[in-house]
Amino acid sequence: MQFPEPLFTRFLKPLVFACALIPLVLIGWGVWQDSLGANPIEAVTRSTGDWALRFLLLTLALSTLRRLVGWTQGIRLRRMLGLFAFFYASVHLILYLWLDQFFDWGGIWRDILKRPFITVGMLAFLMLIPLAITSPKAMLRRLGKRWKTLHTLIYPLSMLAVLHFWWMKDAKSDVSEPLLYALILAALLGERLYQRFKA
Amino acid sequence: MIIKRAPDLTENDTTAYALYQNRREFLKFLGGAVALGTALPPLAWAKSVFSTDEKPTDFEDITSYNNFYEFGTGKDEPASNAKTLVTSPWSVTVDGECEKPGTYTLEEMLKPHPLEERIYRMRCVEGWSMVIPWQGFPLGSLLKRFQPTSKAKFVRFETLADPQQMPELKQKVLDWPYTEGLRMDEAMHPLTLLATGLYDKPLLNQNGAPLRLVVPWKYGFKSIKSIVRISFVEQQPVSSWEKANAKEYGFYSNVNPEVDHPRWSQYNERRIGEFSKRKTLMFNGYAEQVASLYSGMDLRTYY
Numbered sequence: 001m002q003f004p005e006p007l008f009t010r011f012l013k014p015l016v017f018a019c020a021l022i023p024l025v026l027i028g029w030g031v032w033q034d035s036l037g038a039n040p041i042e043a044v045t046r047s048t049g050d051w052a053l054r055f056l057l058l059t060l061a062l063s064t065l066r067r068l069v070g071w072t073q074g075i076r077l078r079r080m081l082g083l084f085a086f087f088y089a090s091v092h093l094i095l096y097l098w099l100d101q102f103f104d105w106g107g108i109w110r111d112i113l114k115r116p117f118i119t120v121g122m123l124a125f126l127m128l129i130p131l132a133i134t135s136p137k138a139m140l141r142r143l144g145k146r147w148k149t150l151h152t153l154i155y156p157l158s159m160l161a162v163l164h165f166w167w168m169k170d171a172k173s174d175v176s177e178p179l180l181y182a183l184i185l186a187a188l189l190g191e192r193l194y195q196r197f198k199a
Numbered sequence: 200m201i202i203k204r205a206p207d208l209t210e211n212d213t214t215a216y217a218l219y220q221n222r223r224e225f226l227k228f229l230g231g232a233v234a235l236g237t238a239l240p241p242l243a244w245a246k247s248v249f250s251t252d253e254k255p256t257d258f259e260d261i262t263s264y265n266n267f268y269e270f271g272t273g274k275d276e277p278a279s280n281a282k283t284l285v286t287s288p289w290s291v292t293v294d295g296e297c298e299k300p301g302t303y304t305l306e307e308m309l310k311p312h313p314l315e316e317r318i319y320r321m322r323c324v325e326g327w328s329m330v331i332p333w334q335g336f337p338l339g340s341l342l343k344r345f346q347p348t349s350k351a352k353f354v355r356f357e358t359l360a361d362p363q364q365m366p367e368l369k370q371k372v373l374d375w376p377y378t379e380g381l382r383m384d385e386a387m388h389p390l391t392l393l394a395t396g397l398y399d400k401p402l403l404n405q406n407g408a409p410l411r412l413v414v415p416w417k418y419g420f421k422s423i424k425s426i427v428r429i430s431f432v433e434q435q436p437v438s439s440w441e442k443a444n445a446k447e448y449g450f451y452s453n454v455n456p457e458v459d460h461p462r463w464s465q466y467n468e469r470r471i472g473e474f475s476k477r478k479t480l481m482f483n484g485y486a487e488q489v490a491s492l493y494s495g496m497d498l499r500t501y502y
Contacts, residue, residue, distance in 0.1 A: 037275055038257075038264030038471045039327060102476065107464070115462055167462065172325075173372050173443050174272040 001071045008073050016077055020084045023051045024091075041099045048092040053165060053181055055085035056158050060188045067195060079135050082154075086132040093125055117167035124160035127153045158185055249390055249488070250318040256329040258398045260471050265405045266323070267424055268372050269358065269365040276367075281404035283364050284425065289409050295355075295431035298346035305409055309395065311344070312336035317392055317413070322454045322483045324418035328468045333413055335394035339387040342429075347383070351431035354386040355379070356412060356423045373439045379423040380436035380450065381414065382492075390415060390488055393426075416485040418452045449502040453493070454483035458502050 003012055027044055030036040036043040059082045062074040101108050111118045131151055134140070140147045162185050166178040267277035270284075289305040314334045322328045342354065360376035362368045368375050385391065392413040395402060402408035407424025414421050420440055430436075440448035447461050456466050456479040467476040482489050493501070 038260035039274070039469065041469065041474075042327075099474075100476075107466075111464065114459070115464075117462055172272065173440075174268075174370075176370075 001069055002073055017080060045092060045095045048088050052085050052089035052092055053161050055081050055088060056161060057184055059085055060158060064188055064191050083132060083135060086128050089125055089128055117164050120160045121164035124157045124164060127157035155189060247315055247317050251320060251330060253330045255318060255332045256471050261329055261331055262403050262405060267405055269367055271367050272372060277405035284404040285364060286409040291426060292428045293345050296348045296351040296433060297431045312340060319413060319415040320483050321419050322468055324420060324460060326463060326468050327471055329471050332398055333392060333394040334396035335392040337389055338391045338393045341393060342386060347431045350433045352383055353432050353435055354381050355430040355432050355436035356426050357428035358423055359425050359427045374442050377423060377439045379421055379438045384492055390485060416454055416482040416489045418454055421452050451501050455481060455498055458499055
């Protein structure tokens with residue numbers, strides 16, 4: 001399964017880019033219209049976190065799609081989707097630092113040390129930073145083989161991101177949503193393991 | 200001494216219900232017209248000494264941002280799903296260590312108790328808060344009617360658990376029916392309210408119609424909604440949240456900025472409708488009235 005090359009580069013890729021911005025536009029619109037309910041700050045923080053996680057999973061899904069249905073073009077969307085994951089995660093983190101903690105660094109540090117769901121969330125974000133920095137093609141060329149090794153960080157960081165969500169929801173005794181993400185991640189990682197041992 | 204009925208009052212002198220309902224608007228209008236700028240509070244109810252002067256949270260927010268897991272775990276779900284709750288007829292079963300157990304209709308429960316307004320702070324364990332103008336009456340005055348015996352050390356409450364009316368019960372998020380409890384002295388405390396309305400309107404279903412508990416110095420989940428059973432018991436009851444996760448939700452669950460929830464700090468809170476956070480107060484600001492109930496207790500152990 002492939003799209004004609006001009007269709008892919010001139011139409012599909014920009015379309016994916018535009019679609020990836022839709023959550024941001026909707027969130028911005030919701031803030032502008034004050035239609036995010038009684039606690040808009042919580043709503044925006046949650047939804048940017050959700051989207052960071054969704055883009056992570058989408059990024060992971062592209063190579064799975066290549067192996068399972070032979071869609072090789074998808075890999076060329078991977079950098080973009082990965083960077084969108086980083087983008088939404090950054091907004092999510094900034095909202096926490098600013099509107100939840102009001103840049104009280106002492107409080108933030110205590111939060112990171114004492115609260116496991118914050119600890120793993122922060123760890124996942126830290127691991128995402130080198131991946132974003134080394135995303136340009138020039139970096140890939142410079143790092144060579146080490147680039148690939150470095151980018152396997154996406155596996156543990158995705159697990160930490162799901163765990164972050166899980167532990168946050170677990171306090172409310174409702175893990176149905178994080179469970180769904182965990183299952184999708186398990187399928188994506190499981191497929192990789194399967195390919196590895198099959199070979 | 201015989202108190203005679205005032206002879207000059209007839210049925211026509213009673214206030215029309217619609218007018219009664221509108222008195223707040225009327226008073227606001229009066230207040231605005233007569234005393235421009237002198238900030239007269241609208242005196243709809245005799246002002247309770249327990250009421251706060253803080254600005255009440257918007258009605259829209261109080262009725263659309265709720266935790267009522269029987270109607271879904273999302274904050275916006277109870278407002279849309281709780282329409283299926285049938286609050287009339289309603290009855291409450293009273294049992295356990297008391298002289299007058301039985302099943303009472305809502306009317307029988309409420310009849311002897313004059314309603315009063317109490318504007319209370321409400322602090323959710325999740326870190327947000329509201330100011331809510333409740334209408335209700337002290338729980339203690341109701342409990343006394345059933346003549347609890349000396350064995351009654353605690354009061355246990357149950358929410359309705361009817362899968363027909365509450366479709367989310369099939370999600371075993373908690374062990375239904377939702378159960379809560381208070382120590383007898385907490386239950387008899389004058390701050391402890393049974394509410395039937397808020398903002399001068401009967402309670403909406405998502406807020407726990409037709410009858411709910413309000414314990415303003417404890418985290419919101421202690422204030423059990425849509426009560427169908429009140430039991431006087433000798434042993435400390437186990438609340439639903441305690442059963443689900445005893446390390447995180449204790450029996451007392453008094454608002455306490457010093458004792459963190461294992462997953463987040465309780466040091467501050469976001470008042471719904473406000474941008475910045477404010478510091479959480481010991482016993483949610485009711486320390487003067489209730490701190491003595493817990494003197495000598497280590498509040499880190501009895502969280």
